[in-house]
Amino acid sequence: MEENNEVQIQEILNQENPQFDDFRTSELADFLNEHPEHGEKIILHLAPHRAVKTLKFLDVKLQKKLIHTLPSHVVATLIQNMHFDDRTALLSELTSETVKRLVLFLPHDDRVETLALLGYPEDSVGRLMNPDYIEVNSNDTIQYALDKIRKYGRSIENINFIYILDENEKLIDDINLKELLIAPPEKKLNELMDRKYLALHVNDDQETAAAIFKKNNRAVLPVIDDNGILLGIVTIDDILRVESEEATEDIHKIGGTEALDEPYMSTPFLELIKKRAGWLVILFLGEMLTASAMAFFEDEIAKAVVLVLFIPLIISSGGNSGSQASTLIIRAMALGEITFSDWWRVMKREILSGLALGAILGCIGFLRIIIWNSISPIYGEHYILIGITVWLTLLFIVLWGSLCGSMLPLLLKKLNFDPAASSAPFVATLVDVTGLVIYFGVASLILSGTLL
Amino acid sequence: MEENNEVQIQEILNQENPQFDDFRTSELADFLNEHPEHGEKIILHLAPHRAVKTLKFLDVKLQKKLIHTLPSHVVATLIQNMHFDDRTALLSELTSETVKRLVLFLPHDDRVETLALLGYPEDSVGRLMNPDYIEVNSNDTIQYALDKIRKYGRSIENINFIYILDENEKLIDDINLKELLIAPPEKKLNELMDRKYLALHVNDDQETAAAIFKKNNRAVLPVIDDNGILLGIVTIDDILRVESEEATEDIHKIGGTEALDEPYMSTPFLELIKKRAGWLVILFLGEMLTASAMAFFEDEIAKAVVLVLFIPLIISSGGNSGSQASTLIIRAMALGEITFSDWWRVMKREILSGLALGAILGCIGFLRIIIWNSISPIYGEHYILIGITVWLTLLFIVLWGSLCGSMLPLLLKKLNFDPAASSAPFVATLVDVTGLVIYFGVASLILSGTLL
Numbered sequence: 001m002e003e004n005n006e007v008q009i010q011e012i013l014n015q016e017n018p019q020f021d022d023f024r025t026s027e028l029a030d031f032l033n034e035h036p037e038h039g040e041k042i043i044l045h046l047a048p049h050r051a052v053k054t055l056k057f058l059d060v061k062l063q064k065k066l067i068h069t070l071p072s073h074v075v076a077t078l079i080q081n082m083h084f085d086d087r088t089a090l091l092s093e094l095t096s097e098t099v100k101r102l103v104l105f106l107p108h109d110d111r112v113e114t115l116a117l118l119g120y121p122e123d124s125v126g127r128l129m130n131p132d133y134i135e136v137n138s139n140d141t142i143q144y145a146l147d148k149i150r151k152y153g154r155s156i157e158n159i160n161f162i163y164i165l166d167e168n169e170k171l172i173d174d175i176n177l178k179e180l181l182i183a184p185p186e187k188k189l190n191e192l193m194d195r196k197y198l199a200l201h202v203n204d205d206q207e208t209a210a211a212i213f214k215k216n217n218r219a220v221l222p223v224i225d226d227n228g229i230l231l232g233i234v235t236i237d238d239i240l241r242v243e244s245e246e247a248t249e250d251i252h253k254i255g256g257t258e259a260l261d262e263p264y265m266s267t268p269f270l271e272l273i274k275k276r277a278g279w280l281v282i283l284f285l286g287e288m289l290t291a292s293a294m295a296f297f298e299d300e301i302a303k304a305v306v307l308v309l310f311i312p313l314i315i316s317s318g319g320n321s322g323s324q325a326s327t328l329i330i331r332a333m334a335l336g337e338i339t340f341s342d343w344w345r346v347m348k349r350e351i352l353s354g355l356a357l358g359a360i361l362g363c364i365g366f367l368r369i370i371i372w373n374s375i376s377p378i379y380g381e382h383y384i385l386i387g388i389t390v391w392l393t394l395l396f397i398v399l400w401g402s403l404c405g406s407m408l409p410l411l412l413k414k415l416n417f418d419p420a421a422s423s424a425p426f427v428a429t430l431v432d433v434t435g436l437v438i439y440f441g442v443a444s445l446i447l448s449g450t451l452l
Numbered sequence: 453m454e455e456n457n458e459v460q461i462q463e464i465l466n467q468e469n470p471q472f473d474d475f476r477t478s479e480l481a482d483f484l485n486e487h488p489e490h491g492e493k494i495i496l497h498l499a500p501h502r503a504v505k506t507l508k509f510l511d512v513k514l515q516k517k518l519i520h521t522l523p524s525h526v527v528a529t530l531i532q533n534m535h536f537d538d539r540t541a542l543l544s545e546l547t548s549e550t551v552k553r554l555v556l557f558l559p560h561d562d563r564v565e566t567l568a569l570l571g572y573p574e575d576s577v578g579r580l581m582n583p584d585y586i587e588v589n590s591n592d593t594i595q596y597a598l599d600k601i602r603k604y605g606r607s608i609e610n611i612n613f614i615y616i617l618d619e620n621e622k623l624i625d626d627i628n629l630k631e632l633l634i635a636p637p638e639k640k641l642n643e644l645m646d647r648k649y650l651a652l653h654v655n656d657d658q659e660t661a662a663a664i665f666k667k668n669n670r671a672v673l674p675v676i677d678d679n680g681i682l683l684g685i686v687t688i689d690d691i692l693r694v695e696s697e698e699a700t701e702d703i704h705k706i707g708g709t710e711a712l713d714e715p716y717m718s719t720p721f722l723e724l725i726k727k728r729a730g731w732l733v734i735l736f737l738g739e740m741l742t743a744s745a746m747a748f749f750e751d752e753i754a755k756a757v758v759l760v761l762f763i764p765l766i767i768s769s770g771g772n773s774g775s776q777a778s779t780l781i782i783r784a785m786a787l788g789e790i791t792f793s794d795w796w797r798v799m800k801r802e803i804l805s806g807l808a809l810g811a812i813l814g815c816i817g818f819l820r821i822i823i824w825n826s827i828s829p830i831y832g833e834h835y836i837l838i839g840i841t842v843w844l845t846l847l848f849i850v851l852w853g854s855l856c857g858s859m860l861p862l863l864l865k866k867l868n869f870d871p872a873a874s875s876a877p878f879v880a881t882l883v884d885v886t887g888l889v890i891y892f893g894v895a896s897l898i899l900s901g902t903l904l
Contacts, residue, residue: 265790265798279772308760317739320735337717428880
């Protein structure tokens with residue numbers, strides 16, 4: 001935030017009756033995120049609609065804290081002034097005990113609707129819904145619709161579209177406000193109707209909804225249930241938030257951490273450790289198998305210590321190619337570009353990629369051994385055979401890494417797990433263990449009778 | 453896409469004068485993405501505004517192909533019917549030769565504006581801008597503004613806000629269409645004005661713009677230049693696209709691949725190899741240093757082969773903790789939660805995290821050696837010393853991995869490189885090489901006089 005905003009707000013805070021009218025709510029929120037101790041004072045001195053907006057821009061942690069420390073009647077006013085989707089988002093962060101207490105402050109109808117929204121599964125479109133929209137009948141005139149917008153528009157988050165319902169509340173069309181404004185007001189709405197509309201289903205996954213928004217370039221979409229009844233609308237700003245959160249979750253998982261629920265800096269230390277230690281320990285236990293695999297080849301190692309020199313090089317190449325493949329596939333799946341049914345096309349690509357990449361790395365490895373050895377003969381008389389061993393191992397292991405990395409996310413999805421859990425470190429660990437077997441297998445084949 | 457859409461479109465294609473009015477443009481685009489060979493026929497039989505929408509939803513590759521194969525006068529009509537931002541997005545994908553040819557078909561004013569948009573840097577707000585908006589003066593009445601919307605609204609992508617300019621085209625306020633609709637039409641606009649508005653700067657980075665959209669919950673924002681002159685507007689659907697592309701880019705880089713420009717499946721094979729081989733070779737060359745490091749410790753290895761068994765376990769633990777830290781920090785930086793100035797706070801967190809996580813893994817490693825050895829004494833008489841070596845090494849290496857992983861992205865950003873380039877595999881490779889030095893260093897300290 002700007003330096004002088006901070007100074008000004010500090011000054012105003014020292015006044016007896018502080019007025020924050022000169023600041024945007026996002027500026028106030030910026031200030032509070034850095035100086036949470038002034039939260040109560042600022043919120044109490046804002047008009048309810050400005051207080052709600054400020055609250056919305058705060059860190060979730062601070063939001064929760066304020067909800068618990070502000071006087072109950074103030075919280076009640078704030079909650080009542082929130083749009084449904086924001087209210088649902090906030091309440092779903094609180095304990096059910098607090099929610100029960102807060103919901104009591106709402107008028108009866110609001111109470112019922114809010115609890116209904118909280119009843120939808122956490123990643124469903126239902127949770128993003130806002131039940132405030134303008135509905136009309138096909139026999140109404142354009143003038144009637146415009147009057148309705150004038151009357152109710154102020155309390156409604158988005159009026160880009162109005163919705164035409166039949167006598168059973170079933171959605172039959174949507175009309176763009178733009179169309180409405182440029183048509184003669186005395187016309188009937190059914191003259192504007194084409195009975196084509198795009199709608200989300202209330203149980204749709206939020207990621208599906210995001211894909212539909214992106215594909216159709218919409219700013220707002222209606223939500224219907226199994227019977228085509230209009231339940232609410234979803235606006236694109238919530239979709240933007242969903243997209244960003246989903247990407248963060250995937251990125252954290254790809255990096256081998258359980259996804260953090262809050263920003264890195266505001267995640268409590270113990271939680272940060274818990275989220276990281278879980279996967280780290282699992283990977284460590286998996287990687288222990290490498291020690292077992294190595295113990296199994298101890299005789300070979302004792303006979304040909306030179307083989308040991310290339311172990312980190314070889315297993316990390318397998319891991320790197322695996323993490324490339326898994327990351328590409330995880331993202332392509334998140335964007336809906338690839339589904340399980342594409343597995344064979346993906347596999348063909350990855351077999352070819354793995355062979356090409358493995359051949360490239362193999363050549364470099366082979367050359368390195370030949371060239372190094374010509375400088376100082378550290379690899380002994382069988383250096384060419386060692387070079388061939390490294391060459392072949394790299395070919396196989398990069399192929400194997402690409403295959404594991406690409407197939408694992410598809411398989412996880414098929415088994416209804418999150419594909420992003422097949423993180424780069426996870427694939428790398430898998431490939432490390434099997435990579436050692438490949439390495440020593442190839443070595444026994446090539447070097448048997450000479451070094452081994 | 454739905455099965456029966458596909459059949460229906462195929463049938464219509466066989467008719468002499470095909471009509472696609474029953475399909476949404478997104479449905480037609482879905483069909484074309486799977487059957488690109490029908491592109492020309494379908495586009496030629498659509499009304500220009502529907503053709504433009506269909507084109508917009510196509511894969512970039514197919515868009516480019518159609519632009520090159522459709523008759524020039526058709527392309528000209530299409531380009532003329534596009535919104536400015538979509539036009540800029542399409543043209544910026546084409547070669548400058550093609551752009552020059554196409555721009556000639558535009559009316560003079562459009563030509564100037566389009567070329568101006570193409571002049572802004574690739575990731576700037578300028579490229580997302582749409583110069584179509586409703587502008588009014590503060591002395592105009594609300595009725596005048598509404599009439600203007602009725603007159604020009606149809607050709608304008610977003611009319612949520614109208615903009616109030618002074619006599620020098622300088623932006624002085626924005627007014628929400630909602631406010632306009634619910635106010636008495638005879639009032640003057642300056643009665644609605646609060647002279648507060650939020651605007652993007654034309655040279656802002658697109659990621660900055662996305663952050664501003666998210667923070668302020670807007671669907672559209674005006675764009676101004678250094679002098680406050682209004683140049684255009686940016687709509688949130690473009691921001692959603694930008695966000696998704698940026699996340700894809702970061703995810704690819706975190707996985708150790710150069711970011712793909714097109715979806716995984718439509719990236720040509722050779723390009724896929726090129727983008728992956730680059731980093732894979734760099735990592736391989738870096739990892740070669742492990743072979744050198746190991747050669748340096750060859751005497752120790754020959755004396756105590758048992759140390760070799762734990763090499764993959766130890767270096768991968770360092771790599772995993774490093775990739776966790778780097779991924780968390782890269783994402784937090786992309787979301788604007790962390791900047792370079794936070795480096796000391798981040799470092800403190802990571803020192804503590806690294807010590808805690810290292811201690812946990814160290815304990816597990818120590819226990820494993822003690823327990824295994826009680827079953828079969830494979831680690832020899834000095835197994836407790838070996839256990840201590842592994843314990844201490846893990847402590848140091850996880851600490852080191854967390855520090856490298858967290859500081860590298862911050863450092864890269866400071867040096868004006870992309871922080872996402874400090875990918876998980878990159879950090880892992882760095883930690884692998886240094887990890888070996890740590891391991892053998894600790895081993896010589898603990899085991900000197902016994903095994904070494």
